[in-house]
Amino acid sequence: MSRSSPTMKGITMRVGELAELTGVAPRMLRYYEEQGLLVPPRQDNGYRSYGEEHVERVRSIRSLIASGLPTRLVRVVLDVEALADDELSPSCTRQVAEMLHAEMRSLEDKIACLTKSRDTVERYLQRTRHGDLAGVAEPA
Template identity: 55%
Template sequence: MKIGELSERTGIPTRMLRYYEQQGLLSSERSANGYRSYDEASVERAARVRGLVQAGLSTRMAKVVLDIERQCELAAPPQCSLALAEELAEELAVLEDRLACLTKSRDAVARYLELTRHGDLIRRADAA
């Protein structure tokens, strides 16, 4: 599929897809005319990259996470240097803090809605 179709299927602008590719997060084949061509797996990969970046990871750290996920799928145990392990531990602490903040915000919004006459919106959102 061409970049425009990948953009339509993922909702990610073509400019961002090119950036992801430039950062080594996404890959494509090039046709003779220079057009990018993506396979079906690129749809899920692009969406995963976007999710990681929207969650607050840098593109560099998103690449590390994607590489770790790929290594974990292999039969052999992954290799990790002490420096990378320390960096990942720091990132994990940042993510835990962010999750705690998001959880607190989610709970506050849910409680507010429950206290109003619009509490039924919470149940509809949960069911979707």
């Protein structure tokens, strides 16, 4: 079994191996590090050294970013989760809660705007001879 097998306990990996395991490009992993989202220890030779915990961290980062959170809030959410004693009730400061509420309001505003745009387009299509195409995605 190779030293970087995901089933091996206490493994260490380089950035390319972590990239392969997570499907995230090495350049993006370095960006995560620049943003303070990923903090790998360094070996004596200066190389980054990733472990199994980094695989899960990268997957969490990807998921949060894919959900639309900006990296500044991804870091906050991950930090709050890391401090949580109880999975069901992580604690956070009032400032963090306010940031998350502001982000939620922003997302709700975007959803409302997109919903209005979708409804407008749908109504337009229904009034045209191409109304039967409403809800049908074009092939990629």
